[in-house]
Amino acid sequence: MILSRPVRTQPFGIVEGEIKLTTYETAISAGHFGPxxxxxxxxxxxxxxxxxxxxxxxxxxxxxxxxxxxxxxxxxxGRPSPLTKADRFAEHCGGARIYLKREDLNHTGSHxxxxxxxxxxxxxxxxxxxxxxxxxxxxxxxxxxxxxxxxxxxxxxxxxxxxxxxxxxxxxxxxxxxxxxxxxxxxxxxxxxxxxxxxxxxxxxxxxxxxxxxxxxxxxxxxEMVRYFQAIVGREAREQIQAAEGRLPDAVVACVGGGSNAIGLFSGFMDDATVQLRGYEAGGDGVETGRHAARFAAGSPGVLHGARTYVMQDTWGQTIASHSISAGLDYPGVGPEHSWLHDTGRAKYEAVNDDEAMAALALLSRTEGIIPAIETAHALAGAMRVGRELGPDSLIIVNLSGRGDKDVATAARWFGIGAPAGIEMAEGR
Amino acid sequence: MSRRLAEVFAQTRSTNRAALIGYLPAGFPTADASVELMNAMIDSGVDAIEVGLPYSDPLMDGADIQFAVAHALSGGTTTEVVLDVVGRLDGDRAAILVMSYWNPIERYGVERFATRLKAAGGNGVITPDLTWEEAGPWLAATAGAIDTIFLVAPSSTDDRIKTVVKKTSGFVYAASTMGVTGARSEVGAGAQGLVARCRLATKLPIAVGLGVSTGSQAHEVAAYADGVIVGSAFVRCIRAAPDLPAAISAVRALAGELAEGVKR
The missing domain is CATH 3.40.50.1100 (Rossmann fold)
Structure with a gap:
């Protein structure tokens, strides 16, 4: 069966009509994404x-x-979720214009x-x-x-x-x-x-x-089904960025555990060749240490939990335990569509280590008054890299997939904070 | 169909009993001990052995087998060790099968695994998480040489059973109940109906697994099935034994009880 993009009336009245299938979509058939x-x-x-x-x-x-x-x-x-321009955070992103897709403002606090x-x-x-x-x-x-x-x-x-x-x-x-x-x-x-x-x-x-x-x-x-329910993120973001900037972004950025918030955002721009799709997986203590959840950086194709996809596995096909400060990214497999996007080059994936993610968490909190989830902080660290790479005037959307309330205990330990006053924020743990 | 499984079922049929199929993970409690235990099972009346290939994420298995495979993996039971164990079993007196989740076989190399298994004396493979739809390369690599035993479940539709039995060789593995492996006080009530539905679709032998642990349960199943599969109960009696000799005695006793049970 060929997947056709579902026609859906949006809360703000947009109707997506019949669209000719792209090569990419034709490859998604009978529950497979390429291999x-x-x-x-x-x-x-x-x-x-x-x-x-x-x-x-x-x-x-x-x-x-x-x-x-x-x-x-x-x-x-509470949809649509807002698209927030993050000017003070953007100062740390090589002068790129950064927009945050505010899935953290959804009821329950995430996508x-x-x-x-x-x-x-x-x-x-x-x-x-x-x-x-x-x-x-x-x-x-x-x-x-x-x-x-x-x-x-x-x-x-x-x-x-x-x-x-x-x-x-x-x-x-x-x-x-x-x-x-x-x-x-x-x-x-x-x-x-x-x-x-x-x-x-x-x-x-x-x-x-x-x-x-x-x-x-x-x-x-x-x-495919979870993608369908998350695709609203990308549809809204596409509409909102065009309203705000009159053009499509140069890159859309998301963290990737299983990868649903990333697929949700990416799906709005899949057919726009000029829009780079950037996913950030958990580098944990560093890919070189073996304590990470970097499936693309250090995994290989295998079968886990019902699908063929990139998996962290040993020589014998035994799953290797993953590691990340972020519970939501701490998973040795990844969505099969991401594996396909990776192999075809349509999306690019990199690892962000615990320390880089936690620095981005602190930075967004202080520059924008938004405390992101630690998962999301990996995407923010990624946006900082992409901004520097694409330079001033580039336009980037980051999926702010979740809020950080759940992570305050971890953050307090990491930064050595939590006492009411007189404690300086430590650099490391 | 490879000849070995056909012989086993022809022989048990001619002696008016069901085949007794016993499972144990290779490497539990050690590779050598697992060889001794499985050979003791054969010696005490088991007609076919399922050698479990330990896997890190055994999502079809209950607590007993989870424990055993985790133990085997921590003891260094690799795919090579499993193939070595297969080669050391008494293949003259029992058919030797491997029960494996799919990823270790795919990682080892589908053709390489098929070749090595055949060379080690293996006769068939049971893959709990590989349905026929995804099994094309495996079936091509094993055609005629190694049997591939697919499962049917109480939830399988009649149409689906028709397709599955066409892709299966050796025997059909009928899961007695909707659930994971583990000894149960009663064998699933749906098992007999499932076997009857399979009979309408195939002449292949049909073996019932999941939840069988005692001689009386084996007897009950043998009344309508061609084979009775027992796994967790063997693992359980090994776990309960203080040392290897005691484990061997316990396994012999259980195999003997079950072998009596499968007589009609």
Whole structure:
């Protein structure tokens, strides 16, 4: 099946009409992105994925579904999210003009709600009563718990024990929202292991349960479906930058864990050859140290969690545990579409280390009065590099994918702050 | 179909019993010990061995097998070690299969793995996360030489079963229940219906796995299936044993009980 770009009426009245398929889009067929993607799943899940695929495809051509989704996006999530010009931050970006796509201002504080609400509506459409989700930083867990509360669905969130510690605030949020948070103690106790546990739950509960995968990874149709629900980010950004600047940006920049916020933004500019797509993965302590989550810098094609994609793996195909100060980027795989964008050269990916990301977090906080999530800080550090590379007058959009409230404990430890007064900000840890 | 699995099922059919298929991960608790344990299983009546290839993300496995494969991996059980273990099993008295998630095989090289497995005396492969749609290169590399056993599940539609059994060789692996591996107090009620649905689509032998752990459960399954697959129960009795001799005794006792159970 050839993917056609769905026609969708936007909150502010734009109708995307029939568009001729590009070479790129033609390559995305039958759940594959070139050689990547696919469905590497237990047979027991095949029926559920077929059911989901059918529900998704019928929903996005159903005016009632689109109307319900759009109303929630406007009245509940608070879309469209603003595009904020960041002049003081831009002074540190080689004189480039920097715009921030403010997904942090969405209800629940990140782009994750775009996908969670879409999949929650699909859950209802399929007649299922329970949602499960994996979460790293907790943002997707919170978004899913929120959508579950809104629609009266049961919700269980799987979270690595290590992540429940470093994102403790979000654990409480999920619990307040009525979700059960299951702490996963297997393996590296992070996102990868949370996904394993969610899959184990799903295979046993699939009749009544929908697995709300939080990013553009996993077996088909998840990468394509999550992209669809996140594509609103790119559509809005494209419209907004043209209104503000009268032209398209030179580059759009995002952090890449699984890669849903990046795909959301990139998808608005995929066919614009003049717009560079730049993704930033977690360099952790440094790619050379082995303690990182740099799949493109140090991984290779393999199969993980249902899809062929770039994976951090050893000689024998065993997954290597990732490492990042950012729980949301701490994942050894990446969305298969990113692997395809990487290989075709359409998008460019680089690693940003913990220290560079934390410096960018502090810089945005002080120059713009916006505290970003640590995940997002990787994109900001990337924007600083891209700005210097493209020079003055270049125009850059950064996806400000999430807010940093959840990260204050980590930031306090990192910068040695937290005491009320008289403490100078330390340079390192 | 490779001849070996066909022989096993012909033989068990002629003696009016179901085939007993036992799983253990290579390298659990060590490579050498796993060879001894699996050969003890064969000696005590197991007709086919599934050698587990330990993988870092066993998302179809419950707690017992997760524990065993993590232990095997931390002991350095690589794909080469697994192939070595395969080569040391008593292939004259049992068919030897490898159970592996897909990525280690793809990483090792599809053709290379097929060649080495055949050379080591392996007869078939079970891939819990590889469905036929993604299996083109593997099927091409193994055609006629190594059997590829695909799974069917209670959720598989009749149409899908028809397609899956066409791509399968050796036998069809019918998952008794919707869930991960692990001993259960009852074998899934849907198992018998699933086997019946498979019978309408194929003449291949059908083996039932997931949740079988005792002789009486094996007997119950043997009444309608051609094979009974037991994994977690073997892992469990090895975990519970204080040392290797005790583990071997426990495995022999369990295999013996199950071998009695599969008689009709």
């Amino acid at each position: 990547y993607g696919g469905r590497f799943v237990p047979e027991a899940l095949t029926a559920a994925l077929d059911e989901l695929d059918a529900a998704f495809r019928s929903a996005i051509i159903d005016p009632d579904f689109i109307d319900r989704l759009t109303k929630l996006e406007v009245s509940y999530t 994750k709600i775009n996908n969670a609400i879409g999949q929650a509506l699909l859950t209802q459409r399929m007649g299922k009563t329970r949602m499960i989700a994996e979460t790293g930083a907790g943002q997707h867990g919170v978004a899913t718990a929120t959508a579950a509360a809104l629609l009266g669905l049961d919700c269980t969130v799987f979270m690595g024990e290590e992540d429940t510690r470093r994102q403790a605030l979000n654990v409480v949020r999920m619990q307040l929202l009525g979700a059960e948070v299951f702490s996963v103690t297997a393996g590296s106790r992070t996102l990868k292991d949370a996904i394993n546990e969610a899959m184990r739950d799903w295979v046993a509960s699939v009749e009544k349960t929908h697995y709300v995968l939080g990013t553009v990874t996993g077996p088909a149709p998840f990468p």
